[in-house]
Amino acid sequence: MEARARNLYLIPYMLWVVLFVVAPILLVLYYSFFNVEGQFTLDNYAKFFTPVYLRMTLSSFWYAFLITLFSLLVAYPTAYLLTRTKHKTLWLLLIILPSWINLLLKAYAFIGLFGTYGFVNTVLELTGIGNKQILFTDFSFVFVSVYIFIPFMVLPIFNALEKMNPTLVYAARDLGASPWMTFRRVVFPLTLDGVKAGCMAVFIPALSLFMITRLIAGNRVITLGTAIEQHFLVTQDWGMGATIAVFLIIAMALLMLLTGNRKRGLIDIVKR
Amino acid sequence: MKQLVRMFVLVFAVSFGLIYVTSYMNSSAGYSGGNTLTVYNWGDYIDPDLIARFEEETGIKVIYQTFDSNEAMMTKIKQGGTVFDVAIPSEYAISKLKEDNLLLPIDHSLLPNLEHIDSRFMHLSFDPENAYSVPYFWGTVGIVFNPGMVGDLTFDSWDDLWDDSLRNQIMLLDGAREVMGMGLNSLGYSLNDTEEAHLQEALAKLSRLTPNVKAIVGDEIKMLMANGEAAAGLVWSGDASEIMSENEELDYVVPQEGSNLWFDNMVIPKTARNLEGAHQFINFMLDPEVAAQNTEYVGYSTPNKDALAILPEEISGDERFYPDEELTSRLEVYDNLGPRMLSHYNELFLEFKMHRK
Numbered sequence: 014m015e016a017r018a019r020n021l022y023l024i025p026y027m028l029w030v031v032l033f034v035v036a037p038i039l040l041v042l043y044y045s046f047f048n049v050e051g052q053f054t055l056d057n058y059a060k061f062f063t064p065v066y067l068r069m070t071l072s073s074f075w076y077a078f079l080i081t082l083f084s085l086l087v088a089y090p091t092a093y094l095l096t097r098t099k100h101k102t103l104w105l106l107l108i109i110l111p112s113w114i115n116l117l118l119k120a121y122a123f124i125g126l127f128g129t130y131g132f133v134n135t136v137l138e139l140t141g142i143g144n145k146q147i148l149f150t151d152f153s154f155v156f157v158s159v160y161i162f163i164p165f166m167v168l169p170i171f172n173a174l175e176k177m178n179p180t181l182v183y184a185a186r187d188l189g190a191s192p193w194m195t196f197r198r199v200v201f202p203l204t205l206d207g208v209k210a211g212c213m214a215v216f217i218p219a220l221s222l223f224m225i226t227r228l229i230a231g232n233r234v235i236t237l238g239t240a241i242e243q244h245f246l247v248t249q250d251w252g253m254g255a256t257i258a259v260f261l262i263i264a265m266a267l268l269m270l271l272t273g274n275r276k277r278g279l280i281d282i283v284k285r
Numbered sequence: 286m287k288q289l290v291r292m293f294v295l296v297f298a299v300s301f302g303l304i305y306v307t308s309y310m311n312s313s314a315g316y317s318g319g320n321t322l323t324v325y326n327w328g329d330y331i332d333p334d335l336i337a338r339f340e341e342e343t344g345i346k347v348i349y350q351t352f353d354s355n356e357a358m359m360t361k362i363k364q365g366g367t368v369f370d371v372a373i374p375s376e377y378a379i380s381k382l383k384e385d386n387l388l389l390p391i392d393h394s395l396l397p398n399l400e401h402i403d404s405r406f407m408h409l410s411f412d413p414e415n416a417y418s419v420p421y422f423w424g425t426v427g428i429v430f431n432p433g434m435v436g437d438l439t440f441d442s443w444d445d446l447w448d449d450s451l452r453n454q455i456m457l458l459d460g461a462r463e464v465m466g467m468g469l470n471s472l473g474y475s476l477n478d479t480e481e482a483h484l485q486e487a488l489a490k491l492s493r494l495t496p497n498v499k500a501i502v503g504d505e506i507k508m509l510m511a512n513g514e515a516a517a518g519l520v521w522s523g524d525a526s527e528i529m530s531e532n533e534e535l536d537y538v539v540p541q542e543g544s545n546l547w548f549d550n551m552v553i554p555k556t557a558r559n560l561e562g563a564h565q566f567i568n569f570m571l572d573p574e575v576a577a578q579n580t581e582y583v584g585y586s587t588p589n590k591d592a593l594a595i596l597p598e599e600i601s602g603d604e605r606f607y608p609d610e611e612l613t614s615r616l617e618v619y620d621n622l623g624p625r626m627l628s629h630y631n632e633l634f635l636e637f638k639m640h641r642k
Contacts, residue, residue: 049624065632130514228502232501232502243631
C-alpha cells in the first residue's frame with residue numbers, strides 16, 4: 014500500500030518529465046525527418062554532413078571550448094578567494110547579481126561600451142593607445158560570453174570548495190607539501206566535481222548561443238544556434254533546424270556520458 | 286490518493302475554465318463585433334491623431350494592437366484566437382497568408398478612394414488583382430552612408446561597396462533576400478533569380494565583400510549607423526529615414542543597377558468580425574489628405590499619388606525616397622520563391638556569413 018501511494022505521488026513528476034522533456038525531444042526527432050515541403054526524407058541528415066554545417070559545428074565547439082576555458086580560468090580563483098572572505102554570502106550575491114539582469118540588456122550595454130565611440134575606446138584614446146575595433150571581433154564575443162557565464166562556473170566550484178574538509182589541507186601542509194603541491198594534489202582533485210559541473214553548465218549553453226553572435230560578434234561568429242534560429246524563424250525549414258538540434262542533443266548526451274563515467278571512477282578512488 | 290486525483294481534476298477544471306473565460310472576454314466583452322475595430326499594425330506606424338479622427342467620424346472604437354515582425358503577426362493570425370479586423374503585413378507575408386487562406390477578399394466597391402493609389406503600385410506579383418490587399422506604404426532597399434567617411438564614393442553602383450577604401454566599414458542587414466539580392470543586382474541579375482550558376486556567382490562576388498564587412502546585424506543597424514559605427518550600410522529605406530532623422534550627416538541612395546521594392550499593404554484577415562468597419566477604415570486611410578498627414582508622421586513613402594501632390598516639395602521631391610520613373614522601373618518586388626528556394630538562399634547566405642576575413 015505504501016509503495017503504491019509513493020508511486021502515485023510520482024505521477025506529477027513523471028507527467029512533467031514526459032510532457033516537457035521526453036515529448037519535446039521526440040517531436041524534435043520527428044520533425045528532423047521532414048523537408049520544407051513536409052515530405053518524409055533523410056536529406057536533412059545528409060545535408061548536415063556538408064562542409065557548411067560541419068564547419069559551423071567545428072566553430073561552435075571551438076568557441077564553446079574557449080568560453081569554457083576562460084570562464085574556468087577566471088572562476089576558479091574567484092571561487093577560491095570567495096571561500097576565504099569574511100562575508101561570503103554577500104560576495105557570492107554580488108557575483109550572481111548580474112545574472113538576474115536580462116541577457117539582451119547586458120548585450121546592448123556592451124554595444125555601448127565597446128563601440129567605436131564607446132567608453133572603452135574613449136579610455137584607450139586618453140591613455141594614448143588609440144582607437145581599436147573591439148565590437149564585432151572574436152575577442153568581444155568571447156569576453157561578453159565569459160562575462161555572462163561566469164556565475165554558472167563560480168557557483169559549483171564554490172560549493173565544492175566549501176564542502177572540502179579543510180583539515181585535509183592542513184594535513185598536506187604538515188606532511189611537507191608546498192602550497193602549489195597541496196593545491197595540485199589535494200584541493201584541485203577534491204573540487205574536480207565542481208569544476209566538471211561548472212564546465213557542463215557553461216559548455217552546453219555556449220554551444221548553442223545565438224543572440225550574442227549577432228549583437229556582439231556581428232554575425233562574424235556563426236554557431237549552430239544561429240543556424241537553428243534562422244531555420245525556425247526565417248526559412249521556416251523546421252526539419253533542418255530540428256536536425257541540427259538532434260545533433261546538438263547527441264553531442265551533449267555524449268559529453269555528459271563521458272564525464273559522468275569518470276566521475277563515478279573518481280568517487281571509487283576516493284572511497285578506496 | 287483521492288486528494289491527488291481531486292487536485293488534478295481541479296487543475297484541469299481551472300485551466301479549461303480560464304481558456305473559456307479568455308475566449309469569452311476576447312470575443313464578446315470587447316475585442317470585436319458591434320462598434321469596435323481591431324487594427325493590427327507595426328509599432329508607431331500610424332499617426333494616432335488619425336485614429337481619433339476616424340473614431341470621431343464613424344463612431345467606431347479602434348483597438349490598436351502592434352507586432353514587431355511579419356512572422357509573429359502571421360502566427361497570431363494563424364492561431365485565430367484573437368480578432369483582428371485589419372492587418373498591415375509586408376508583401377511576402379501577404380502571399381504566404383494568401384496561400385494559407387487566411388485573408389478575406391476586399392470589396393473594391395466599398396473603397397472609392399482606391400483611385401488615388403498610383404497605378405505603379407497596383408497589380409503586383411504578390412497580389413495581381415489586389416483582391417486581398419491595398420497599398421499602405423512602400424520603400425526600397427539601398428545604402429545609407431556618411432559622406433564624410435567614404436571619400437568620393439557615391440554608391441550610384443552597388444560595386445562601390447566593394448571599394449578597397451571601405452575595409453571594415455560596411456554594415457549589412459541580417460536578411461538572406463536583401464544580401465543575396467544585392468549580390469545578384471550588382472551582377473545585373475534579377476533579385477528573384479533562381480538559376481544555380483547565377484546564385485553561385487553572386488555568392489562568389491559577396492565573398493569578396495567580406496573584408497569590407499564590419500558586421501551583419503538586425504534592427505541594431507539603425508542605432509549603430511546613427512552612431513557612426515560604420516561608413517555605409519545596407520538598409521531598408523524606412524530605416525534609412527529613421528537613421529537620417531537621428532543623424533543628419535547621413536545620406537541614402539538606391540544604386541542604379543536596381544534593387545528591391547517593398548510594400549506594406551492593408552489586408553482583412555480571416556479573424557475579422559467587423560467587415561464593414563474594416564472597409565471603412567481602409568477607405569479612410571486611402572483618403573489623400575489623411576494619407577498625406579500619415580506620411581508626414583511616419584516618414585515612409587506613400588503610394589497615394591494625390592496625397593503626394595498635397596505634400597510639401599521637400600518630401601515629395603526627395604528623389605531618395607521617391608525615385609524617378611527610370612529607377613523605379615528597375616526595382617523589383619520579392620517574389621515568393623517557395624520554401625525550398627528560400628531555404629537555399631538562406632544556406633548561401635549562411636555560407637557567406639561564414640567566410641572569415
